[in-house]
Amino acid sequence: MTRLLSHSLLGILSFIFLLPFGWIASLAFKRQIDILMTNIISPISYGNFIKLFASKESTFSNDILNSLFIGLNSTFIVLVVCSLASFTLTRLKIEKWVGIIIFGWVLVFHMIPPITFIGSWFVLANSLGLFNSYSALIIAHATINLPLGLFIITNYMKEIPDEIQEAAVIDGASNYQTYFKIFLPLLLPGLFTAGIIIFLFSWNDFMVSINLSAKATQTVPVSVATYAQQYEVRYGEMAAGSLVSLIPGLLLTIFANRYIVRGITAGSVK
Amino acid sequence: MENRSRETDRYWNVLSLAPLCLLLFFLTIIPLLSLIYTSFFKVTWSGGYLYEGVGFQNFFDLVENKFYIPGVKNTIQFALITVIIQILIAYVIAIVLNKIKYRIIYLSIFMLPILLPPIVIGSIWRLMYGFDFGLFNYLLSYLGIMPIDWLGDAKIAFISIIILDIWHWTPFSVILLITAIEGIPKDILEAGLIDGTNFLKEAYYLITPLIMPTIIVASLFRFIMSFKVFDEIYLLTQGGPGTATEVVSFSIYETYFESDNIGLGSAMSVTTLILIILIMYAVQKIYIKLRLNAHD
Numbered sequence: 311m312t313r314l315l316s317h318s319l320l321g322i323l324s325f326i327f328l329l330p331f332g333w334i335a336s337l338a339f340k341r342q343i344d345i346l347m348t349n350i351i352s353p354i355s356y357g358n359f360i361k362l363f364a365s366k367e368s369t370f371s372n373d374i375l376n377s378l379f380i381g382l383n384s385t386f387i388v389l390v391v392c393s394l395a396s397f398t399l400t401r402l403k404i405e406k407w408v409g410i411i412i413f414g415w416v417l418v419f420h421m422i423p424p425i426t427f428i429g430s431w432f433v434l435a436n437s438l439g440l441f442n443s444y445s446a447l448i449i450a451h452a453t454i455n456l457p458l459g460l461f462i463i464t465n466y467m468k469e470i471p472d473e474i475q476e477a478a479v480i481d482g483a484s485n486y487q488t489y490f491k492i493f494l495p496l497l498l499p500g501l502f503t504a505g506i507i508i509f510l511f512s513w514n515d516f517m518v519s520i521n522l523s524a525k526a527t528q529t530v531p532v533s534v535a536t537y538a539q540q541y542e543v544r545y546g547e548m549a550a551g552s553l554v555s556l557i558p559g560l561l562l563t564i565f566a567n568r569y570i571v572r573g574i575t576a577g578s579v580k
Numbered sequence: 581m582e583n584r585s586r587e588t589d590r591y592w593n594v595l596s597l598a599p600l601c602l603l604l605f606f607l608t609i610i611p612l613l614s615l616i617y618t619s620f621f622k623v624t625w626s627g628g629y630l631y632e633g634v635g636f637q638n639f640f641d642l643v644e645n646k647f648y649i650p651g652v653k654n655t656i657q658f659a660l661i662t663v664i665i666q667i668l669i670a671y672v673i674a675i676v677l678n679k680i681k682y683r684i685i686y687l688s689i690f691m692l693p694i695l696l697p698p699i700v701i702g703s704i705w706r707l708m709y710g711f712d713f714g715l716f717n718y719l720l721s722y723l724g725i726m727p728i729d730w731l732g733d734a735k736i737a738f739i740s741i742i743i744l745d746i747w748h749w750t751p752f753s754v755i756l757l758i759t760a761i762e763g764i765p766k767d768i769l770e771a772g773l774i775d776g777t778n779f780l781k782e783a784y785y786l787i788t789p790l791i792m793p794t795i796i797v798a799s800l801f802r803f804i805m806s807f808k809v810f811d812e813i814y815l816l817t818q819g820g821p822g823t824a825t826e827v828v829s830f831s832i833y834e835t836y837f838e839s840d841n842i843g844l845g846s847a848m849s850v851t852t853l854i855l856i857i858l859i860m861y862a863v864q865k866i867y868i869k870l871r872l873n874a875h876d
Contacts, residue, residue, distance in 0.1 A: 312779055316676045323673065324689045326747070330704045331692065333715055337707065346713055395600035398593055412600065419608050422856050423808045425829045426849035429836040430611035433618075433629065453607040456600070485592040514697040516811045517829075521837060531699040531811075538703050538815055545707065552700040559695040567688045570695065574752065575759045578801055 331556065337549035345545045358550035369525065370533060370551060377529040380444065380519075381512040384451035388459035388508050389501050391452075396464045397489050401475060413460075420457035428521050435522055442524040450518045455508045458577045462507065465576035466500025467493070503573040506562050513558050530555045612853075618846040625840065638847035648848055650823040651831040652855070654738070658827065659806035662745045667799050669746070670753035675783045677754070678761045687758065690751040698748070702815035705744050706731070709816070731817050734824040741825050744812055753798045760794035761787055796870050800863045807856060828852050 337345055338359070344352035362370045399409045431450055432441070440446040470493060478488045516531040523532060534555060537548035562570065619638050621631040642648050673690070677683045693701060708715040709730035717727040730740045769786060810829040813819060819826035819834070832852065836845030 312679065316679055319676055320673075320680065320686045324686060327689055327692060327751070330701070330708060330747075331696075333708065334700075334704045391599040391603060394596040398596040402593065404593055408597070412597075412604075415604065415608070418857065418860065419604075421804045421807075421860055422853055423810070423829045423832075425810060425832045425836075426615070426852055427608065427611050429832065429842065429845050429849060430615050430618075431607065432837070433614070433842065434611065437629070449603075449607065453603055456603065460600075485589045485596075489596070510695055514695075514699075516697065516699040516814075517833075521833075531697045534697070534703055535699050535815060538706060548703055549707070552703055555700050556696050559692070559697070563688050563692060563695055567684055567691070570691065571684075571687065571755055571759065574691075574694070574755050578752075578756065578798075 334549050334552050337545060338553045340546060340549075342544070342546050345549075358546035362547055362550050362554070368547075369528070370530075370554075372526075373528055373530050373533040374554070376444075376523075376527055377513055377531075380447050380451055380527075380529060381509045383444075383448045384455065384512050385505055385509045387448065387452040388455050389463075389505055392456065392459040392463045392504070393467075393494070393497060393501060394489070396460060396467045397493055398485075400464055400467050401470075401493070402485060416457045416460055420461075424454055424517055428518060431518075432521055441522065442527050444527055446522055447519065447527055447529075450522055451512045451515060454515065454518055455511050458511065459504050459508055461578075462504040462573050462576045463497070463500050466497055466503070470496050499569070502566075503569040503576070506566055506569060507573040507577070510559055510562060513555075615846045615849050615853075618843060619850045621843050623842040629842075634843065638843045639851070641844055642847050642851060645831070645835070645844070645848075647819065647823060647826050647831040647834065648828075648851075651819070651826040651828045652852075654823070654825065655807055655809070655827045658738075658742065658745070658809070659803050662742055662749070662806060663799050663802045665742075665746050666750045666753050666802060667795060669750050670757055670798070671795065673750070673754045674757035674761055675787065677758050678787070679779070683758070687755070690754055692751075693748045694752050698811035699815060701744075701748060702812040705812070706816050709740055732821060734821045737817055737821060737824045741812065741816065744816070745806075745809065748812070749802065753802060756794055756798045757791060760791040764790050793871060796867060800867055804856065804859060804863065807852075 339354045339356070340352050341355045341357060344355075362368055395412070398404060399412065428450075431446075435441045435443070435446040438446075474492060474496070475488065478492050483491070513529075514531065515529070516535065519529040519532050520535065523529065528536075530551070534548060534551045537544050537551055618631075620633060620635060622634045622637075624630045624632070677686060680686065711717060711727060711729055711732065714730070716730065720727065728736060731737050764787065768790070769782070807828060809827055810833065813825055813827055813830045814833070817825040819830045828848075832845055832848045835841050835848055
C-alpha cells in the first residue's frame with residue numbers, strides 16, 4: 311500500500327519535472343504558425359532544425375563548437391590545477407595556514423555571485439585586448455568552476471588510504487612520483503566526476519559568456535537567449551536550440567548519474 | 581636517486597600550488613582590489629578608460645538607485661521563501677525515495693533541472709508562462725479560468741519566479757538529503773524495524789534527527805546560493821514589472837553592462853560582497869548553534 315502510494319507520488323513528480331522538457335521538444339518540431347495557434351496536434355516539421363543548422367544567418371553550429379571548445383579546455387585546466395593543489399594541500403606536510411587561506415578564499419569565492427567579478431573581468435579583458443577571445447572565456451569558465459573542482463577532487467583525494475602513500479614514501483618515491491604514478495591513477499573516478507560536472511556547468515554557463523563574448527565566440531546558451539530576445543521571438547528556433555543544448559546534460563544523466571550524485575554532494579556539503 | 585627525489589620535493593609544494601594561486605590571484609584577488617578601487621571613481625570609456633575620482637559618491641548613488649535596494653530586499657525575500665519550501669518538499673521526496681529500491685531512476689529524472697542550462701530552463705518557462713499561447717494559460721482555459729498574466733503582473737511575477745526556482749532547485753536538496761539518509765548505518769534503521777516502528781514513525785523519530793545536520797547545511801547553502809539567481813530573471817522578466825522581480829545580480833549587471841556605469845556597478849559589487857560575507861559569517865554562527873541544539 312505504501313509502495314503503491316510512493317510510486318504514484320514519485321510518478322507525479324517525475325511528470326512535473328519532465329513536462330517542461332517534453333513540451334519544449336514538442337514545440338521544436340512545430341511550425342511557428344502551429345505554435346502561435348496552440349495546436350496540440352500538428353504536422354511534424356523539421357524546419358526549425360534546418361533553419362538552425364543550415365540557414366546562412368544562423369551561427370548555431372559554430373556556437374556548439376565554441377561551447378565544446380571552451381568547455382573541454384576549461385575543464386582540463388580545472389582538473390590539472392585542482393588535482394595538483396588538492397594533493398599537496400591534503401596529502402603532504404604543509405603549513406596549516408596555507409590550506410586554511412586557500413580553502414577559505416575558494417569557499418568565499420564560490421558563494422559570491424559571479425556577476426560581482428565578471429564586471430571586473432570584462433574591464434581586464436578589454437584592457438588586454440582579450441574581449442571576445444577564446445582564451446579569456448576559457449580562463450573565466452575555469453575560474454568560475456575552480457571551487458567545485460577543488461571540493462570534489464579533495465573529497466576523493468581524502469579517501470585514498472594512507473597506507474598506499476606510506477608505502478610509496480618508504481620506497482623512496484618523490485612527491486612528483488607519488489602524485490603521477492600512484493595518486494593520479496587512483497584519483498581517476500574523482501577526476502571523471504569533477505570533469506563531467508565542470509564540463510556541464512561550463513556548457514550551461516550563461517552569465518560569463520554573455521558578458522565576455524561577442525558573435526564569433528558566443529556559446530549555445532547565449533545563442534538560445536538571443537532567439538528569445540529578438541523583437542519577434544522565434545519560438546520554433548528557440549525551442550529547437552534549447553532541445554539541442556539539453557543533449558550533454560541528458561546523456562550524462564543517463565550514463566553517469568551515480569557520479570553526478572556523488573559530485574553534487576561532494577561539491578556542497580563541506 | 582635519494583638525493584634527487586628530495587631535491588625535487590623542495591620545489592614540489594610551490595610548483596603544485598602555483599597554478600591555483602596564480603589563477604586565484606589574477607582572477608579573484610586583483611579584480612577584487614580593482615573593484616574596490618573603481619568604486620571610488622567615475623569611469624568613462626573613450627578609446628581607453630578614464631578615471632575621475634568622486635570619493636564616496638557612488639555609494640551615495642547606490643542608496644538612491646532605483647534598483648539596487650529593492651533588488652537586495654527582493655533577493656533576501658526570494659531566498660527565504662524558496663529555501664523553506666524547497667527543503668520541505670525535498671524532505672518529503674527523500675523520505676519516500678528512501679523506500680524505493682531502484683530510486684536512481686527517479687533521481688535521474690529529478691536531477692535534470694540542475695544539470696540543464698538555466699538559460700534554457702528560463703526560455704522554456706518563459707514559453708510556458710506566455711500570456712497568449714503559453715502552456716499554463718492553455719491548460720487554464722480548459723478549466724474555464726481566465727488567462728493569467730504570469731510575468732506581466734507585478735504581484736504575480738514574483739510568485740512565478742519563485743515557482744520556477746522551486747521547480748529548478750528542489751532536486752538539489754533532494755540529492756543532498758537522500759545521500760544523507762543512505763549514509764545512516766543500516767543497523768540503526770534495522771533496530772527500529774525490530775521495535776516495530778512504522779513508516780511515519782521511522783521518518784520522524786529515526787531519520788529526521790540523524791539527517792538534521794544535512795538539512796541545516798542544505799538550507800543555509802541554498803540560501804546563500806540564491807543570491808546568484810540571474811539567468812531566469814534575465815530571460816523572464818528583466819527585473820520587471822517595475823522592480824517586482826529585481827534581484828541583486830541583475831541590478832549589478834544592468835548598471836555595469838547596460839548603463840555602462842562602471843563606478844556605480846563596482847560600488848554595488850563591493851557592497852554585495854560585504855553583504856554576502858556578513859551573511860556567511862552569520863550563517864556559520866547559526867549553523868554552529870543549530871548543530872549544538874540538534875545534539876541536545
